[in-house]
Amino acid sequence: MAQGDLTKENVYDKIEVVNQWNVQARKAVKVMEEQADGSKKEISRSFERFIYVPFDSRVSVDGKTWTHTATDMSAVDATVKAIAESAWTDDVKTAYKTHRESQSIK
Numbered sequence: 001m002a003q004g005d006l007t008k009e010n011v012y013d014k015i016e017v018v019n020q021w022n023v024q025a026r027k028a029v030k031v032m033e034e035q036a037d038g039s040k041k042e043i044s045r046s047f048e049r050f051i052y053v054p055f056d057s058r059v060s061v062d063g064k065t066w067t068h069t070a071t072d073m074s075a076v077d078a079t080v081k082a083i084a085e086s087a088w089t090d091d092v093k094t095a096y097k098t099h100r101e102s103q104s105i106k
Contacts, residue, residue: 001034002034003034003035003036004033004034005033005034006031006032006033006034006043007031007032007034007040008029008030008031008032009029009030009032010027010028010029010030011027011028011030012025012026012027012028012077012079012080013026013027013028014026015079015080015083017083017087020087020092020095020096021053021054021087021088021092021093021095021096022051022052022053023051023052023053023080023083023084023087024049024050024051024052025049025050025051025052025077025080026047026048026049026050027047027048027049027050027077028045028046028047029045029046029047029048030042030044030045031043031044031045050080052071052073052076052080052084053071053096054070054071054084054088054092054093054096055068055069055070055071055093055096055097055100056068056069056071057069057096057097057100057101059101066097066100066101068097068100071084073085
């Protein structure tokens with residue numbers, strides 16, 4: 001790289017579990033500029049936020065049947081995925097399904 005070249009770095013700088021099943025992640029997107037001595041100087045930073053839950057839960061049109069499809073974490077950052085997988089125990093997944101099903105409109 002040469003002086004003045006720009007690079008973009010993505011760093012997940014905050015990952016937390018809220019209410020047992022919500023995994024919240026913040027990704028910092030940093031724009032770095034190459035300096036004369038080879039070091040990089042941050043010239044811009046922005047954030048993206050993501051929330052993951054164990055299932056995509058949907059109720060049928062008649063309101064009688066629930067479908068819980070496991071959240072696809074295959075394209076998620078490895079650290080975020082590992083935290084989610086360790087937080088989402090069988091008990092937590094059951095609690096999440098119970099919570100969602102209690103929210104149906106009657």
